[in-house]
Amino acid sequence: MTPDDEARLVRLLADLRRDRRQQSGLDPALVPPDEAAAYRIAAEVAAELGWAVGGWKIAAIKPEMQQALRTNAPIYGRVFRQFVTESPATLPGPQLLRPITECEYMVRLAADLPPRATPYSEDEIADAVASVHPGIEAAECRFAHDDRFPPLPAILADASGSGTLILGPAIPDWRNADIPGQPIVLTVDGRERRRGTAAEALDHPLAPLTWLANELSRTGIGLAADEVVSTGTCTGMILARPGETHTADYGAFGTVTVSYSA
Numbered sequence: 092m093t094p095d096d097e098a099r100l101v102r103l104l105a106d107l108r109r110d111r112r113q114q115s116g117l118d119p120a121l122v123p124p125d126e127a128a129a130y131r132i133a134a135e136v137a138a139e140l141g142w143a144v145g146g147w148k149i150a151a152i153k154p155e156m157q158q159a160l161r162t163n164a165p166i167y168g169r170v171f172r173q174f175v176t177e178s179p180a181t182l183p184g185p186q187l188l189r190p191i192t193e194c195e196y197m198v199r200l201a202a203d204l205p206p207r208a209t210p211y212s213e214d215e216i217a218d219a220v221a222s223v224h225p226g227i228e229a230a231e232c233r234f235a236h237d238d239r240f241p242p243l244p245a246i247l248a249d250a251s252g253s254g255t256l257i258l259g260p261a262i263p264d265w266r267n268a269d270i271p272g273q274p275i276v277l278t279v280d281g282r283e284r285r286r287g288t289a290a291e292a293l294d295h296p297l298a299p300l301t302w303l304a305n306e307l308s309r310t311g312i313g314l315a316a317d318e319v320v321s322t323g324t325c326t327g328m329i330l331a332r333p334g335e336t337h338t339a340d341y342g343a344f345g346t347v348t349v350s351y352s353a
Contacts, residue, residue: 116239145172146319168250184333184351
């Protein structure tokens with residue numbers, strides 16, 4: 092991949108985000124050669140857009156989801172501030188790029204986690220957490236999921252398909268709450284479509300959050316206070332269509348609702 096190709100991809104991904112457009116396929120010359128290049132390009136796309144970063148998404152924590160996303164390790168991407176909101180939310184269904192609903196725990200940070208030479212421990216990460224919330228990610232990809240869908244590095248360059256994060260209420264006394272064992276049920280227009288737990292999907296939200304802090308630190312990037320991190324799906328993925336209402340029931344932790352307008 093030449094410097095000119097890299098610049099072309101940065102401009103393309105920035106334009107697709109600005110215009111809320113999706114395209115089929117990608118010129119093979121524009122596919123990043125590896126994950127490191129893809130993440131570097133994702134940072135350049137963010138700089139080109141000039142949008143404030145409001146947080147991060149994590150995906151593919153466990154092997155089953157890694158297989159579905161064609162990777163052998165977790166992945167991450169930036170989420171822009173204007174796409175972090177609270178439940179109940181209404182999103183413009185016809186303008187979205189075939190959004191995927193995922194039930195995820197969201198963590199808001201109370202303190203910066205700057206890059207450093209030694210890895211962060213899970214206890215240090217816990218001390219930097221302001222709150223933990225039930226949530227929904229409405230993920231979007233700038234590439235159509237068809238027979239021309241590009242390789243994974245192209246998706247990583249697109250911030251791993253980041254879209255909108257919808258936060259529910261903060262979980263009281265989250266350190267002592269049974270977050271791993273709490274059943275989560277996703278309904279679409281009142282009909283159950285998915286269910287799961289954090290224990291099955293990612294153990295506890297602190298595990299992927301610690302992974303992200305250390306993965307970013309390794310590349311010279313830090314997490315910042317007030318950023319929101321979506322820690323990975325607990326219920327798998329389901330395509331959302333205009334006119335539908337998706338509700339994630341987290342039991343004692345409350346519900347999160349997103350309506351996709353027709």
